[in-house]
Amino acid sequence: MKRNLFRSIALAAMATLGMAIPASAQAQKDLILATTTSTQDTGLLDVLVPMFEKKTGYLVKTIAVGSGQAMAMGQKGEADVLLVHSPDAEKQFMADGYGVNRLIVMHNDFVVVGPPTDPAGIKAIKSTVDAFKQIASTSTLFLSRADKSGTDAKEKSIWKAAGITPSGAKWYQETGLGMGQTLNVAAEKKGYTLSDRGTYLAMKKTLGMDILNEGDKSLLNVYHVIQVNPAKFPKVNVEGAKAFSDFILAKETQEFIGKFGVEKYGAPLFFPDAGKPE
Numbered sequence: 001m002k003r004n005l006f007r008s009i010a011l012a013a014m015a016t017l018g019m020a021i022p023a024s025a026q027a028q029k030d031l032i033l034a035t036t037t038s039t040q041d042t043g044l045l046d047v048l049v050p051m052f053e054k055k056t057g058y059l060v061k062t063i064a065v066g067s068g069q070a071m072a073m074g075q076k077g078e079a080d081v082l083l084v085h086s087p088d089a090e091k092q093f094m095a096d097g098y099g100v101n102r103l104i105v106m107h108n109d110f111v112v113v114g115p116p117t118d119p120a121g122i123k124a125i126k127s128t129v130d131a132f133k134q135i136a137s138t139s140t141l142f143l144s145r146a147d148k149s150g151t152d153a154k155e156k157s158i159w160k161a162a163g164i165t166p167s168g169a170k171w172y173q174e175t176g177l178g179m180g181q182t183l184n185v186a187a188e189k190k191g192y193t194l195s196d197r198g199t200y201l202a203m204k205k206t207l208g209m210d211i212l213n214e215g216d217k218s219l220l221n222v223y224h225v226i227q228v229n230p231a232k233f234p235k236v237n238v239e240g241a242k243a244f245s246d247f248i249l250a251k252e253t254q255e256f257i258g259k260f261g262v263e264k265y266g267a268p269l270f271f272p273d274a275g276k277p278e
Contacts (some may be wrong), residue, residue: 031058031240034070034079036150037178039223042198042269044260051256052247058240066149066178074098074226077233081241082226083248085196086150090224099226104278105248106257106270107222110154112213113183113200114192122192128216132162139171141191145182146174150221155194158218183207196221198269201261222273225249249274 039045040062049060063073067086071093073079083105084090093099112122112131120140122131135142144166145152159166166172173191175182179199186193187207200211225248227241247253254272261269 028237028240029058031060031081031237031244032073032079033060033062033081033083033244034073035062035064035083036067036070036085036223037064037180038085038151038196038199039083040064041178041180042202042261044198044257044269047256047260048248048253051253052244055247056240056243058243060244064178066145066147066152068148068150068153071098074228077228077236080228080237081244082228083223084150084226085221085223086153087222087224089150089153090226093226098229098232100229101242101245102224102226103245103249104273104276105223105225106254106272106274107220108197108270109214109221110151110194110219111197111200111211112192113186113195113207113209114212115190116208116210117190118210118212119190120192123212125213126216128158128213128218129162131213132158133164135192136162136164136166136169136171139169141189142166142172143182143186143189143191143193144172144174145179145193146176147178149179151179151194151196154219154221158194161218183209198261201265201267201269204265222278223270 045062049062053060067084070082070084071089074082075098090102094102120135120138122134125131125134144155175185179195180203182193183195183203187209225245227245228236230236230238254274257270258268258272
Protein backbone atom coordinates (compact mmCIF):
# COMPACT_ATOMS: atom_id res chain seq x y z
CA MET A 1 0.00 0.00 0.00
CA LYS A 2 2.86 2.37 0.88
CA ARG A 3 4.53 1.57 -2.42
CA ASN A 4 1.36 2.52 -4.32
CA LEU A 5 1.00 5.69 -2.24
CA PHE A 6 4.56 6.78 -2.91
CA ARG A 7 4.10 5.92 -6.60
CA SER A 8 0.95 8.02 -6.85
CA ILE A 9 2.59 10.97 -5.08
CA ALA A 10 5.60 10.75 -7.38
CA LEU A 11 3.45 10.66 -10.53
CA ALA A 12 1.37 13.59 -9.32
CA ALA A 13 4.51 15.59 -8.59
CA MET A 14 5.92 14.82 -12.03
CA ALA A 15 2.70 15.94 -13.68
CA THR A 16 2.69 19.18 -11.63
CA LEU A 17 6.27 19.97 -12.62
CA GLY A 18 5.55 19.28 -16.26
CA MET A 19 7.81 16.25 -16.32
CA ALA A 20 7.06 13.34 -18.64
CA ILE A 21 5.33 10.42 -16.95
CA PRO A 22 6.88 7.08 -17.97
CA ALA A 23 4.76 5.12 -20.48
CA SER A 24 4.88 2.07 -18.22
CA ALA A 25 3.32 4.09 -15.40
CA GLN A 26 0.54 5.40 -17.66
CA ALA A 27 -0.11 1.89 -18.95
CA GLN A 28 -0.86 0.73 -15.43
CA LYS A 29 -3.59 3.38 -15.19
CA ASP A 30 -5.23 2.07 -18.35
CA LEU A 31 -7.75 -0.70 -17.81
CA ILE A 32 -9.45 -2.83 -20.46
CA LEU A 33 -12.95 -3.98 -19.55
CA ALA A 34 -14.51 -6.61 -21.84
CA THR A 35 -18.22 -6.86 -21.24
CA THR A 36 -21.58 -7.59 -22.81
CA THR A 37 -23.61 -5.36 -25.09
CA SER A 38 -26.47 -5.35 -22.57
CA THR A 39 -24.44 -3.43 -19.98
CA GLN A 40 -23.76 -0.80 -22.64
CA ASP A 41 -27.16 -0.76 -24.38
CA THR A 42 -28.96 -0.20 -21.07
CA GLY A 43 -26.75 2.80 -20.31
CA LEU A 44 -25.45 1.29 -17.08
CA LEU A 45 -21.78 1.53 -18.08
CA ASP A 46 -22.25 5.12 -19.21
CA VAL A 47 -22.70 5.94 -15.53
CA LEU A 48 -20.61 3.32 -13.72
CA VAL A 49 -17.40 3.74 -15.73
CA PRO A 50 -17.09 7.52 -15.07
CA MET A 51 -17.86 6.86 -11.40
CA PHE A 52 -15.06 4.29 -11.25
CA GLU A 53 -12.60 6.50 -13.11
CA LYS A 54 -13.28 9.46 -10.83
CA LYS A 55 -12.96 7.34 -7.72
CA THR A 56 -9.77 5.49 -8.68
CA GLY A 57 -7.94 7.44 -11.37
CA TYR A 58 -7.98 4.54 -13.81
CA LEU A 59 -8.84 5.14 -17.46
CA VAL A 60 -11.19 2.46 -18.74
CA LYS A 61 -11.35 1.22 -22.31
CA THR A 62 -14.70 -0.57 -22.56
CA ILE A 63 -15.19 -3.21 -25.24
CA ALA A 64 -18.84 -4.26 -25.39
CA VAL A 65 -19.31 -7.53 -27.24
CA GLY A 66 -21.06 -10.83 -26.53
CA SER A 67 -19.97 -12.72 -23.41
CA GLY A 68 -18.31 -15.35 -25.59
CA GLN A 69 -16.23 -12.74 -27.38
CA ALA A 70 -15.39 -11.05 -24.08
CA MET A 71 -14.07 -14.32 -22.70
CA ALA A 72 -12.17 -14.98 -25.92
CA MET A 73 -10.40 -11.68 -25.29
CA GLY A 74 -9.61 -12.86 -21.78
CA GLN A 75 -8.20 -16.11 -23.16
CA LYS A 76 -5.76 -14.08 -25.26
CA GLY A 77 -4.80 -11.68 -22.49
CA GLU A 78 -6.44 -8.82 -24.40
CA ALA A 79 -8.56 -7.69 -21.43
CA ASP A 80 -7.89 -7.10 -17.75
CA VAL A 81 -11.34 -7.70 -16.31
CA LEU A 82 -14.64 -9.14 -17.59
CA LEU A 83 -18.27 -8.42 -16.79
CA VAL A 84 -20.23 -11.24 -18.41
CA HIS A 85 -23.43 -13.30 -18.20
CA SER A 86 -22.88 -16.78 -19.61
CA PRO A 87 -22.48 -19.03 -16.53
CA ASP A 88 -21.58 -22.32 -18.24
CA ALA A 89 -18.94 -20.67 -20.42
CA GLU A 90 -17.67 -18.70 -17.42
CA LYS A 91 -17.19 -21.90 -15.40
CA GLN A 92 -15.20 -23.41 -18.26
CA PHE A 93 -13.17 -20.19 -18.52
CA MET A 94 -12.29 -20.53 -14.84
CA ALA A 95 -11.61 -24.28 -15.07
CA ASP A 96 -9.15 -23.61 -17.89
CA GLY A 97 -7.26 -21.21 -15.65
CA TYR A 98 -7.95 -17.99 -17.55
CA GLY A 99 -9.70 -16.18 -14.73
CA VAL A 100 -9.50 -15.56 -11.00
CA ASN A 101 -12.07 -14.38 -8.47
CA ARG A 102 -15.32 -14.94 -10.36
CA LEU A 103 -17.92 -13.11 -8.27
CA ILE A 104 -21.64 -12.53 -8.67
CA VAL A 105 -22.61 -8.91 -9.39
CA MET A 106 -26.27 -8.67 -10.37
CA HIS A 107 -29.09 -10.26 -12.29
CA ASN A 108 -32.13 -9.55 -14.38
CA ASP A 109 -33.94 -11.99 -16.64
CA PHE A 110 -34.53 -12.85 -20.26
CA VAL A 111 -37.84 -12.24 -22.01
CA VAL A 112 -39.29 -13.30 -25.35
CA VAL A 113 -40.46 -10.21 -27.22
CA GLY A 114 -42.36 -9.82 -30.46
CA PRO A 115 -45.08 -7.91 -32.32
CA PRO A 116 -48.13 -6.91 -30.23
CA THR A 117 -50.25 -8.97 -32.65
CA ASP A 118 -48.39 -12.09 -31.43
CA PRO A 119 -48.67 -14.01 -34.74
CA ALA A 120 -47.47 -17.30 -33.24
CA GLY A 121 -49.87 -17.03 -30.29
CA ILE A 122 -47.35 -17.54 -27.49
CA LYS A 123 -48.63 -15.00 -24.95
CA ALA A 124 -50.81 -17.50 -23.11
CA ILE A 125 -48.04 -20.10 -22.96
CA LYS A 126 -46.21 -20.17 -19.62
CA SER A 127 -43.28 -22.42 -20.53
CA THR A 128 -40.59 -20.76 -22.64
CA VAL A 129 -39.70 -24.13 -24.17
CA ASP A 130 -43.32 -24.55 -25.27
CA ALA A 131 -43.37 -20.99 -26.60
CA PHE A 132 -40.33 -21.76 -28.75
CA LYS A 133 -42.02 -24.95 -29.99
CA GLN A 134 -45.06 -22.89 -30.97
CA ILE A 135 -42.92 -20.39 -32.89
CA ALA A 136 -41.24 -23.25 -34.76
CA SER A 137 -44.48 -25.13 -35.48
CA THR A 138 -46.06 -22.01 -36.97
CA SER A 139 -42.84 -21.09 -38.86
CA THR A 140 -43.05 -17.57 -37.45
CA LEU A 141 -40.01 -15.34 -37.91
CA PHE A 142 -37.46 -15.52 -35.09
CA LEU A 143 -34.33 -13.36 -34.96
CA SER A 144 -31.26 -14.84 -33.28
CA ARG A 145 -28.18 -12.89 -32.23
CA ALA A 146 -25.96 -15.84 -33.23
CA ASP A 147 -22.95 -14.06 -31.74
CA LYS A 148 -21.88 -16.49 -28.99
CA SER A 149 -23.13 -14.04 -26.37
CA GLY A 150 -24.74 -15.02 -23.08
CA THR A 151 -28.13 -14.31 -24.64
CA ASP A 152 -27.26 -16.46 -27.63
CA ALA A 153 -26.15 -19.31 -25.34
CA LYS A 154 -29.43 -19.07 -23.43
CA GLU A 155 -31.47 -19.07 -26.64
CA LYS A 156 -29.62 -22.13 -27.96
CA SER A 157 -30.19 -23.97 -24.67
CA ILE A 158 -33.95 -23.35 -24.98
CA TRP A 159 -34.07 -24.69 -28.54
CA LYS A 160 -32.11 -27.72 -27.36
CA ALA A 161 -34.56 -28.31 -24.51
CA ALA A 162 -37.38 -28.03 -27.06
CA GLY A 163 -35.72 -30.69 -29.23
CA ILE A 164 -35.52 -28.30 -32.18
CA THR A 165 -32.57 -27.37 -34.39
CA PRO A 166 -33.75 -24.13 -36.03
CA SER A 167 -30.57 -23.21 -37.89
CA GLY A 168 -31.18 -23.24 -41.63
CA ALA A 169 -34.94 -22.86 -41.39
CA LYS A 170 -36.40 -19.98 -43.44
CA TRP A 171 -38.23 -18.60 -40.42
CA TYR A 172 -35.03 -18.50 -38.33
CA GLN A 173 -32.69 -15.63 -39.14
CA GLU A 174 -29.29 -14.93 -37.56
CA THR A 175 -28.24 -11.29 -37.19
CA GLY A 176 -24.72 -11.70 -35.80
CA LEU A 177 -25.38 -8.43 -33.95
CA GLY A 178 -25.59 -7.20 -30.37
CA MET A 179 -28.79 -7.08 -28.35
CA GLY A 180 -29.86 -3.54 -29.18
CA GLN A 181 -29.30 -4.00 -32.91
CA THR A 182 -31.04 -7.38 -32.93
CA LEU A 183 -34.05 -5.86 -31.19
CA ASN A 184 -34.19 -3.19 -33.87
CA VAL A 185 -34.05 -5.81 -36.64
CA ALA A 186 -36.77 -7.89 -34.95
CA ALA A 187 -38.95 -4.78 -34.63
CA GLU A 188 -38.46 -3.85 -38.26
CA LYS A 189 -39.23 -7.36 -39.51
CA LYS A 190 -41.99 -7.98 -36.94
CA GLY A 191 -40.38 -11.13 -35.62
CA TYR A 192 -39.68 -12.63 -32.21
CA THR A 193 -36.39 -12.59 -30.33
CA LEU A 194 -34.94 -13.35 -26.91
CA SER A 195 -33.68 -10.31 -25.02
CA ASP A 196 -32.41 -9.46 -21.58
CA ARG A 197 -35.10 -7.43 -19.87
CA GLY A 198 -32.82 -4.45 -19.21
CA THR A 199 -32.00 -3.78 -22.86
CA TYR A 200 -35.63 -4.26 -23.87
CA LEU A 201 -36.87 -1.78 -21.25
CA ALA A 202 -34.22 0.75 -22.26
CA MET A 203 -35.39 0.58 -25.89
CA LYS A 204 -39.08 -0.20 -25.42
CA LYS A 205 -40.46 3.19 -26.48
CA THR A 206 -38.88 3.03 -29.93
CA LEU A 207 -39.45 -0.66 -30.66
CA GLY A 208 -43.21 -1.18 -30.77
CA MET A 209 -42.70 -4.70 -29.36
CA ASP A 210 -44.26 -6.44 -26.35
CA ILE A 211 -43.03 -8.99 -23.85
CA LEU A 212 -44.93 -12.14 -24.83
CA ASN A 213 -43.26 -14.74 -22.63
CA GLU A 214 -41.61 -14.17 -19.27
CA GLY A 215 -41.21 -15.50 -15.74
CA ASP A 216 -39.95 -19.00 -16.55
CA LYS A 217 -37.25 -19.87 -13.99
CA SER A 218 -34.93 -20.90 -16.83
CA LEU A 219 -34.82 -17.24 -17.95
CA LEU A 220 -32.74 -15.99 -15.01
CA ASN A 221 -29.82 -13.88 -16.28
CA VAL A 222 -26.86 -13.59 -13.89
CA TYR A 223 -23.78 -11.38 -14.32
CA HIS A 224 -20.32 -12.04 -12.86
CA VAL A 225 -17.11 -10.04 -12.70
CA ILE A 226 -13.92 -11.99 -13.46
CA GLN A 227 -10.32 -10.83 -13.22
CA VAL A 228 -8.10 -12.22 -15.99
CA ASN A 229 -5.40 -14.49 -14.57
CA PRO A 230 -2.00 -12.69 -14.43
CA ALA A 231 -0.23 -16.05 -14.08
CA LYS A 232 -1.09 -16.65 -17.75
CA PHE A 233 -0.70 -13.07 -18.89
CA PRO A 234 1.89 -11.05 -16.92
CA LYS A 235 0.90 -7.80 -18.65
CA VAL A 236 -2.61 -7.90 -17.19
CA ASN A 237 -3.35 -4.88 -15.01
CA VAL A 238 -3.84 -6.84 -11.79
CA GLU A 239 -4.39 -3.86 -9.51
CA GLY A 240 -6.77 -2.20 -11.93
CA ALA A 241 -8.81 -5.36 -12.42
CA LYS A 242 -9.12 -5.83 -8.67
CA ALA A 243 -10.02 -2.18 -8.22
CA PHE A 244 -12.87 -2.52 -10.75
CA SER A 245 -14.09 -5.74 -9.15
CA ASP A 246 -14.03 -4.14 -5.69
CA PHE A 247 -15.83 -1.08 -7.05
CA ILE A 248 -18.69 -2.91 -8.75
CA LEU A 249 -19.23 -5.10 -5.67
CA ALA A 250 -19.06 -2.20 -3.21
CA LYS A 251 -22.19 -1.35 -1.23
CA GLU A 252 -22.55 2.12 -2.77
CA THR A 253 -22.29 0.78 -6.33
CA GLN A 254 -24.67 -2.09 -5.63
CA GLU A 255 -27.24 0.34 -4.25
CA PHE A 256 -26.90 2.44 -7.40
CA ILE A 257 -27.37 -0.64 -9.61
CA GLY A 258 -30.55 -1.50 -7.71
CA LYS A 259 -32.02 1.93 -8.44
CA PHE A 260 -30.78 2.29 -12.02
CA GLY A 261 -33.67 2.64 -14.44
CA VAL A 262 -36.43 3.08 -11.86
CA GLU A 263 -36.96 6.78 -12.47
CA LYS A 264 -36.90 6.51 -16.26
CA TYR A 265 -38.51 3.12 -16.87
CA GLY A 266 -40.52 2.53 -13.72
CA ALA A 267 -38.50 -0.56 -12.79
CA PRO A 268 -34.84 -1.39 -12.14
CA LEU A 269 -32.95 -2.83 -15.10
CA PHE A 270 -30.76 -4.96 -12.83
CA PHE A 271 -30.93 -6.35 -9.30
CA PRO A 272 -27.76 -6.26 -7.14
CA ASP A 273 -26.42 -9.60 -5.88
CA ALA A 274 -22.94 -8.98 -4.40
CA GLY A 275 -22.26 -11.29 -1.48
CA LYS A 276 -25.27 -13.51 -2.18
CA PRO A 277 -24.96 -17.26 -2.73
CA GLU A 278 -25.21 -18.46 -6.32
